Amino acid sequence: MSRRQFLRVVAGAGGLLGACRTTGAQPPVGGRAEIRAICFDLFTLFDPRGVERAAEAVAPGQAAELCRDWRVRQFEYAWLRATADQYRDFEFVTGEALDYAAGARGLSLSAAERRRLVAAYSELTPWPDTRAALDAWRRVGLRLAPLANYSPAMLDRLLTHAGLADLFDDQISTDRARTYKPSPRAYALGPTALGVPREQIVFAAFGGWDAAGAAWYGFPTFWLNRLQVAPEALSAAAHATGATLADLAAFVAA
Structure with a gap:
């Protein structure tokens, strides 16, 4: 499918492309491999x-x-x-971190409140x-997958709860590599799971640290x-930035 056809399909998804605001560094000079995922x-x-909204119900005024x-x-x-070779999955770590944060603020959470927040x-x-x-990316044949630090159970519950599970070709948890992003072993799960070389997979990062890790990986x-947070002061940066999936769509199609 040509770039023009791709943009037409994506733009038809509720006006998704709208006014594109893609900014930042562009792909390397000499072009980029065809994006397949x-x-x-x-x-x-x-x-x-x-x-935070869930926390407000448990700890009003302190969420x-x-x-x-x-x-x-x-x-x-x-x-x-991960560094100490004492891996536990992200759901376990999330509970540990909550115990610390609550204790540091003098909050005593019941078992039910702890479960509710996790x-x-x-x-x-x-x-x-x-x-x-x-939906638009699926229609043009791109392979799609979350690549997340979430545990497999957390990831499955999230996508099922939102009714989005059937839109992905795989649900990639870094638990498969028993590590976390930004380890290269975590990002390497993407090409392995999707059967697509890294050069043909766009990684969409939410955090600046994740963008740096993905760029370092390739x-x-x-x-x-x-x-709209400040960029990280790291030697690696994303090839482009934007605030919406319309911006990401334009980058994928470029």
Whole structure:
């Protein structure tokens, strides 16, 4: 399918392409391999702020600070365990990080409240443009998969809860490699699972650190900066950035 045909199909998905705002570095001079697949960080497709809303019901007035500390410890514990060869899956690490964050703020969570907050990560709401974009990419024959630090059970519950599971060719959890992004072994699961070389897989990152890791690995990388945060001060950067899946669609079709 030609680039023009691709853009026409994607634009027909509820006006998805709209006014494209793709910015940032462009693909390397000399062109880019034909794109045959997209791997997504989950938060490019799902709004992570749902966790804070769940926390507000448990810790009124403290949810933002609790979730900030919780998120920081999630990353720290995941990477600490991976580095120390003490791997546990992301659901376990999420619980550990919550225990720390609650304790640090003097909160005593019941077992039911703890389960409720951990479960919130598997009950996120898709961004408004998610389904239309995935449907459009499926129609033009691109292979699609999340490539996530979520445990397999968390990933399956999230996609099933949102009714999106059937739109993906695989559900890639870094648990298969018993590590976490940004390890190259985690990103390497994408080409293996999809049967497509890394040069033909666009990686859509939500976090700047994930964009750097994917670029280091060798994916054509797009940073979907949904929340308009500052870029990381790292030597690697995404090939392009944007704020919506319309921007990502234009990058894939370029």
